[in-house]
Each structure stands twice: as C-alpha cells, then as structure tokens.
Amino acid sequence: MVRRDSENVYDGVEEEVQGRRVIHDVEEKEAEEEYVRQRKRQRAGKRTVGVGGNGEDETEGSDRGRRRKPPVMKFIDFEAEVDDDEEEEDEGEDDDFIDEGADQLVMVNEPEQRMGRVDIIAEECEDDINEMERRVMERYTRPSRIIMERQEMDHAGDANEVEQQALLPTLSDPKLWLVKCAIGHEREIAIRLMQRSVHGEGLCISSVIALDHLKNYIYVEAETIANVKEALDGLRNVYSSFVPQVVPIEEMTAVLSVENKTMDITKGAWVRMKRGDYKGDLAQVVDVDDVKREVTVKLIPRLDLQHLAEKSAVKARNEQLKKRAVVPPPRFFKKEEVRKYKNLRVCKKWNRNLGEGFVQLEGPSLPQLVFKDGFLYKTVSMKSINTNYIQPSFAELEMFNGRRRDVCGDIANLSTTSRKKGHFMKGDAVIVVRGDLKNLEGWVHNVEGSTVHVRPKTRLPEILSFNEKELCKFFKPGEQIKVVSGVLEGASGTVVKVNGHVLTVLSDTNSEHIHVFADYAVKSTEFTKPLAQMGGYELYDLVQLIDKSFGVIIRMEVEGLEAREDLKFLSLARI
C-alpha cells in the first residue's frame, strides 16, 4: 500500500507536471526514491552517475571515486547494492528532483527517459538544496492553488477502476457505524451533525452518511463507538437505545454504492401502474421528478363521467356515494362528452413542466384530472409504477398509438429491450438487428443460454455468436408460421408482409390479417384447419343467441364461435 505521506508529496509535486501523466505505479515511486538517494550521494561528492534499469541501487565499490563514468556504463548493470535507510529525507528531496527534471523532459514515465534524467541531475548537483526547498514550500502555501492541485490530483489519479481498488478500506481507516434514527429524519441528522462539528464541538467523527433508500438508519464514520455516542449525544430523532453496530470491512464499499435502478426511469419509457383503477395498465412516462420521486405518465383514461358528476353533486349534499362496482373501460377522453354533465367543466391549462397546453376536468371536490389528445396525464409516486420487464402487447401499443400511425417505430424500439425474447431454435432463420453486423441474415446453429450461434448466409465461414437481444427472427412473405407465445398463441398462417419486427400474417382459421411480433412465431408446416364442429354445433347451424336473436355459425375457433347476427335481416325472408 502506498504511504499516505509520500502520496501527499507526490500529489503536490504533480502540479509541476500538469496535464502530464501521473505516476500511478508503486514501483515507479520507489524507483524515484532510489534516484533521489543517488542524487544525494552525488551531492555529497560521490559522483557516481547512473545505473541502468528500474529501482537499481546506486553503485559502490569500484565506481565510487570515479568522477565520471563513460555514458555507456549507464546501460550496464553492476552489482546490486544494499539500501540505506534514508526514507525520511527522501520526502523533501522528491520535490527538487522532479522539479528540475520536469523542465527538461516531456514524458515522466519512460524508463529510457529516466536515464537521461539521471545525467541532468548529475549536472545540477551544485544547486543549493535549501534554496530549492524554500521555493517549494513557498509554492505550496498558496491556498487556492492547493485546492486546485489537490482536487486535480484526486481526480486524475483515481479516474480508473483499477485505482479505485487502491482506495479500499483498510484497518487504519475509521470504521462505519450503523445508527438507528427516526424515519424521515436521516438527512436532517446528517446535516445537524455537520453543524455541530463546524461549531467547534470537537467531534471525532469523520463523516456521516444518510442514504436515500435506507430508511431508519444512518452511518457514522468514526474510530470508536464512544466517538459516535458522543457525537450523537442529545440529538433528537436518534434512538439512543440502539447500540451502534460496526460495519464489517468487506461491506463498507457496499454502503456507498448507489443502486441505479430508480435513476433509470426515462421519459418515453413504458411502465405499468400498480394501484388503483389503472392497475396493470400500460403507461408512458412523460416527466420525471427525482426530487419529489414522482413521475407523470400518460394513460388511456378510464373515466366514468356519470359517476364523477354524481360524486360532486353528492358531496355538496354531504352524502357518501357508493363506490363504483366495475372499473370503467379505457376510452379516450372527449371534451364534448363532458358537456352533458352540468357539474363538470373543462378548462385549458398550461403546464410549466411539460411546456404544453392541457385540458383540465374540473368540478367541485374532484381530484385533478388533466388531459391532452384524449390521454390522461397523471402524476404518481415512483413507487406505484412498475418499470421492470414491461412487455406491452401489440394491442396495447396500438391503442396508445392509435392517434399516431407510428406503431412500428415504437415496437422496434421495444422489441430488443424490454420484450421477452421468444426462444430461438435450431434452424430458425434470423437477422441481426443491432450492432455492426446489422442486417446480416443467417440460420441458428445452436443456442447456449442467452448466446445464439448463427451460421451466416453470406460467405463468412465461421459460426458467429450473438446475444439474444441482437437478433430477431426473420421470415419471408409466403412462409407458413405458427404463433407460439403472446395473445395469439396457437394461431397459424402465411406471412404476407414483413415490417421490421412485425409480421402481417394471413390467418388460416379466419382469413384475416393478424399482426404478430416476429419473435413470437416459428416456421411451421402445420395448418390449423378450421373446426367443422364443436360442442354439438356444426358449421352453418342456425342458433339462437342469448338475447333471443338468431344467427348462423360461420366460423368456429378454439375459443369460441362466431355467429353473424345481421344475417337475420337478410335471411328472414329465407327462413
């Protein structure tokens, strides 16, 4: 582990080398110290110039006493020497050393350069060391530069994940103590402790951590439990009965890792509602407010205007209205419908956050209901929406985009991200939809977990592997397919059109066009014969329907029969 002292010094010195690479390597730092020791010896009069390689000790014996070695000697390793213990002195020397070297050299880290540097050092050994040190000290007492240098060092040195490893907690670091406090007051306590420490109460704690997602607890960083107790003494909202628990070293970094799940809710994302009338409904995020932990989503309204009108009337009479028995079906909002109800009014509002005009439904004692283009815009807390594994069905998307003819754009967007992938089977024709090999066609050779091995159609010889997400099943018009997942499972038909991820299929059973995600279909030779009879009824039977009307069975499917009612108008004459 790198010593903190020397780290400081190096950090300070690096300011001379601004913009150049920082010395990371521990080995290199030790090498630097070696050179410093050499230089000191040079100054002391022993002019031994240079040794080859990294971290070699200065030479003694036959070389000592020789004023100048021939330059070629640099490249020859002599016997390794034993180190003297001059660690403390090196700290101050380092500044001078790099100080001079930096003026003449471009790169700090190259070993070859180092040999050149040694030459230069030898030449300048007549300088007054004390003078040098004084200058350096002066430089470091300028306050604003200190801040900047240090900050720069901090970031420059640790921008890497590998370097982050060097910051792992050690036994000499203060420990983290888990402290229980009142829910909702975590931030407040952290800030109050800061204030206490600032007002000079001599607190021996190094930091206080209040995490958003961890309710009821805070972490206090201190050496001993007594320090923690002293710091929290007398603070309200802290449970003094709870003995602070130390966090094991292995778990310390986990405390400070932020789970990014909640930050990932972006505008335009699809979510599902968890509660209320809209439970399970698909919604699209239009605005995210991280501070209040709320999102504004766009839904297809489920309004019962009758009920709302009654509610406001009833409230005026101080009565309670019965709850609705059934959740209203989703339907787009129309201003005209509101006019029928005297209690309800609509007015235009401008929403600052979203920068758009909205229609607001108002009435006495109504919650805020804001609409645009027929959609309801609802602001809910992040907790009441579900963001993971949302698979909007085609039907839902169509509903949503009914106003815009842009269904396929959304689907293409969705299909490779949140949609569950159908299984790829050996022999499936696939096409690459993401990455550099986009639009490459091929056949599935085999599947291993989420990696699919594909033999490309073109002349590429090998079998390529792809992630499931990068591929999509590929069908050509005219192929027979069968749907294996989704709402249309079991249907089969012939592909008539391929539109990105969506296949338009002519169904065998009812000769209609159905839309299906390519991933939900497999190539098959099965042909679903339309059922000729089911449950005692045959095709073309005249039947009486529930509401006493007549109809003829024209079609039978696995799930039910379809009878045409309006035939009776035509055929009454025939009957």
Add this chain to the structure above:
Amino acid sequence: MKGGRRGGGEYGRSNGRDDEGMMAQFSQIPTSFGHELRACLRCRLVKTYDQFRESGCENCPFLEMDKEHDNVANCTTPNFTGIISVTDPNKSWAARWLRIGRFIPGCYTLTVSEELPEEYQTVCADNNVQYVPPKRT
C-alpha cells in the same frame, strides 16, 4: 459576520474563510432539508440554491456561481442521491472512496443525475481542473 469557528456565526450560516487567505475551513451548511437543496455537478457539494447564489461553490470558484445567477441553475442539480456530511476529509475513508477527500468539509452527495454541461467542462479544463462525469451503469 465573521467566523464559523468556535462559537461564532449564525447557526448554519457560517462561512469560515480565514483572512490570511488560507484554505476555507468548511463550506456553508445547508439551512434546510427540502426541495431547495442542490448539488454542484462538479464537486457534488450540497447547499441550498440561495447559498450557492450568495457565496458560490467553495470547491469550484471558477464556476462563478456567486457572480452569475444562471451558473447556479446550470451547474447544480436538485436530483441527487444520498447525503454524506464530511467533517474530516483527510481522515475519512468514505470521502476518499467517493473522491471528495480533497475538498473542504461540508455536505456532499453520493451521485448526481447529470453531467456538467459542455461549456462548463471547458471552463474546468481551462482552469486545469479535472472533471469526472457521473458513472452510468
């Protein structure tokens, strides 16, 4: 109102800048815990909007938040996760891990939600100050 050290200053409004030009003792401590709190996008210091406007960001004086009020809105964000009060940055392991161990004592946040805008990143580069954008996992 001087000080902020022993016994001095108003509660929570102290700014301990020493007259000799030494490094400031600590940053202003937020006076409220609600929606006015903002985090500086560069150093992640947390203060209220008004505090930033009044005395800028102590770690990033080059962002000049006290001079230009727009800079406060552009360089700070109310979207941040968690608060860490660093009372002793030299000693604290947590501050070192979060790479705020070189900043002055104060309240910081663990992560911010957005990056510093382009033009301010160049200001940082001009002043020879490193800017590390927040990690995107």
